[in-house]
Amino acid sequence: MPWRLETPRVLVVDLDGSKTSAVRAQTGSMVAYEGDVQFKNAGMGGGGGLRAAFKQRVTGESLSLMEVTGRGTVHLAVDAGYVLVLDLAGDVLKAESEGLLCLANSLTTDVTFTGLQGASSGQGLFTTTVTGHGQAALISLGGPPIALRVTPQTPLVVDPDAYIGCVGNLNQSFVTDVSWRNLVGESSGEAFSLRFEGQGIVYIQPEER
Amino acid sequence: MGFTKVTPKVVLAEVRPGQEVLARRGAMLASSGEIAFSPVVGGPGGGAYGGGIAASLARGMQGEAVPLMVAEGNGSVHYGFRGHHVTVIDLDGSHPMSVEADRLLAHDANMSSSVVFLGQQGGLRGAVRGAVTGQGLFTTQLSGRGSVAVLSHGGTFALRVGGSQQIVVDPQAYVAHVGNLRLDVATALSWRDAVGRGSGEGVQLKVSGEGTVYVQASEEKL
Amino acid sequence: MVSTSPQPLDPSTLPDHDNVPDNPYAYCVRLNGPLFMQTGRMIAYYPVGGGTIRFEPLTATSMTAMVASHFSSPLYSRDWVVANGQGHVILGDRGYDINSYDLDDGNLTVRAANLLAFDAGLELKESIIPGFLTLLGTGKFLASSSGPVIFVEPPVRVDPEALVGWADCPAPSQHFDAGWMGHFLGAARGAVFGTRSGEERQYDFTGAGTVLLQSSERMLEDPHVVRRLEGEVNQLGTGQLRHLAGVIQSRLSQNG
Numbered sequence: 001m002p003w004r005l006e007t008p009r010v011l012v013v014d015l016d017g018s019k020t021s022a023v024r025a026q027t028g029s030m031v032a033y034e035g036d037v038q039f040k041n042a043g044m045g046g047g048g049g050l051r052a053a054f055k056q057r058v059t060g061e062s063l064s065l066m067e068v069t070g071r072g073t074v075h076l077a078v079d080a081g082y083v084l085v086l087d088l089a090g091d092v093l094k095a096e097s098e099g100l101l102c103l104a105n106s107l108t109t110d111v112t113f114t115g116l117q118g119a120s121s122g123q124g125l126f127t128t129t130v131t132g133h134g135q136a137a138l139i140s141l142g143g144p145p146i147a148l149r150v151t152p153q154t155p156l157v158v159d160p161d162a163y164i165g166c167v168g169n170l171n172q173s174f175v176t177d178v179s180w181r182n183l184v185g186e187s188s189g190e191a192f193s194l195r196f197e198g199q200g201i202v203y204i205q206p207e208e209r
Numbered sequence: 210m211g212f213t214k215v216t217p218k219v220v221l222a223e224v225r226p227g228q229e230v231l232a233r234r235g236a237m238l239a240s241s242g243e244i245a246f247s248p249v250v251g252g253p254g255g256g257a258y259g260g261g262i263a264a265s266l267a268r269g270m271q272g273e274a275v276p277l278m279v280a281e282g283n284g285s286v287h288y289g290f291r292g293h294h295v296t297v298i299d300l301d302g303s304h305p306m307s308v309e310a311d312r313l314l315a316h317d318a319n320m321s322s323s324v325v326f327l328g329q330q331g332g333l334r335g336a337v338r339g340a341v342t343g344q345g346l347f348t349t350q351l352s353g354r355g356s357v358a359v360l361s362h363g364g365t366f367a368l369r370v371g372g373s374q375q376i377v378v379d380p381q382a383y384v385a386h387v388g389n390l391r392l393d394v395a396t397a398l399s400w401r402d403a404v405g406r407g408s409g410e411g412v413q414l415k416v417s418g419e420g421t422v423y424v425q426a427s428e429e430k431l
Numbered sequence: 432m433v434s435t436s437p438q439p440l441d442p443s444t445l446p447d448h449d450n451v452p453d454n455p456y457a458y459c460v461r462l463n464g465p466l467f468m469q470t471g472r473m474i475a476y477y478p479v480g481g482g483t484i485r486f487e488p489l490t491a492t493s494m495t496a497m498v499a500s501h502f503s504s505p506l507y508s509r510d511w512v513v514a515n516g517q518g519h520v521i522l523g524d525r526g527y528d529i530n531s532y533d534l535d536d537g538n539l540t541v542r543a544a545n546l547l548a549f550d551a552g553l554e555l556k557e558s559i560i561p562g563f564l565t566l567l568g569t570g571k572f573l574a575s576s577s578g579p580v581i582f583v584e585p586p587v588r589v590d591p592e593a594l595v596g597w598a599d600c601p602a603p604s605q606h607f608d609a610g611w612m613g614h615f616l617g618a619a620r621g622a623v624f625g626t627r628s629g630e631e632r633q634y635d636f637t638g639a640g641t642v643l644l645q646s647s648e649r650m651l652e653d654p655h656v657v658r659r660l661e662g663e664v665n666q667l668g669t670g671q672l673r674h675l676a677g678v679i680q681s682r683l684s685q686n687g
Contacts, residue, residue: 007364009364009426010366028428031378031379031425031426031427032368032376032378032382032424033376034374034375034376075366077382077426078426078427079427080294080362080364081363081426083435085435085436142523143456143523144454144456146437146451146457146475147436147438147440148439148477155477156476156477158475159474162474162475162523201439206454206523206526207525207526208471216646218577219578219581219644219646238589238644239583239589239590239642240587241583245608287581287593289578289593289646291646291648
């Protein structure tokens, strides 16, 4: 069943009672619905990310998904963010777990935690790897998402708080030079940047998480 | 009269004698001309404007007061609040409008208002003073002909309700409604999975009747 | 439904000095000489040809002479870097609208938190109004605003939080609405000057020029206020320091 946008910030999913139209959506992302729809907690989406989440003492709310099934229409939104819908056809999407809005049931997910200096450092990224055929929706906070192409000749460095996800054949590494960011005293933010090399597309949002 | 939307976050109001504007405190961004701002005082149904201003106070989520200011004189005022999006809704007087208490930015002073608590026992309850028990939310009900500016996180979208249709809205995303609508507040344990985000017991708003509900694309409180 | 993915951009399609296409909330600059940037506003950059883009803190740069002649605000120097190198830099700021402004032997005063970047043709000074910076000269700068910025002509009275900046007209004077205060004060008349809530203080603008406005988030803890106070504390005598300590203690116990 095709999804649509009510506004750039609201995703509308029509469910026809079949398993194929059912979706997994970010817990708490339902703002309105109509019909006979059920919402059930679906955990974090599998993978070693769960153990890392406990180590990090992450509440899990923004990382957990809920199964949405039944017959009706559901409006989904998160933090008034813009919705980015990607049509995966055997591609591999790596998304910042916090930024996942909705996934077609046909897609498989695996959540991993990549730490700056190992999983126990508390610094790093929760990544949900999404594979298969189907639609995946991400959230871009602060404005429309920006797609940036990476090629072997044009590597890209990204603020991890603005990073949403990437597709393609990319090598992602941590860069600890953050001279563009004020680490003295009162500022917040990650102590690393992300560097992308290879061939693919990186998605970023205009607002820092 | 009416509010003119200058940007998605700012409206402009022309103020004239007999055309005063009521707005929440802190909403005045800039004023030109000869405008005086004063707090609105008065008991339920009291006040010097139109049909009575709701207790001078809309109620916030915990029942706390949201003080109002009246702008009078001759000039124009830019209104906005903390960078939130503003939606302007014009009423023709045929139906009242209900706005979630924290989300009312400003309205024509000639409109009358009352505080209504949407409680869990089903249906509407009258203005409540003192302790309120159970889940629900405070709304300000506005009647009459005029213009209303409401706040939301990220803007609102409108859902039409009619016939036998029933729409369920996350109360944290509810902004306002206009028309002949019935809002039932209900809890559902399984709801907690759906709304998550520390919403506690999981309250839902069931909307039926004929009218329009305004919903925001976020569950953030203002 | 087709995907809503925007057209992918790269160094050959990114603008040299403009908003990212169809995106008022992100701005792209292709470095061409040193660029002063406020920290934390960079969201992505393409270093060119295996090289790097260097971001040097103003407090630790090799270009001390150049920096000193363009940036004379010790209070804010910790918040700024000089970007040097080759490549496109994309800036974002809290999801605010970002605009580019051109000064032609002109001057514009802007809220420090909203100034993102300026080129070396301009000089930066602190405004007499706390929290604001004045840019002088000829060149381009980038400023953000919560929502599109609104231009209003004086005479106008403005809420301090709504003020983004002003150009050409004199610095504002402060206005306290006596009538408004009269309603609220009653017996507590003396205590009001310690509180900051509602609309008791506003800025009055007169003259010929332009005032820039926004509906902004309330900044709960502005680090610049603390820095400014720390700077002033050095000038206080013992009696005054004791008085200040008392005021601070009373605020702390109020917050419980």
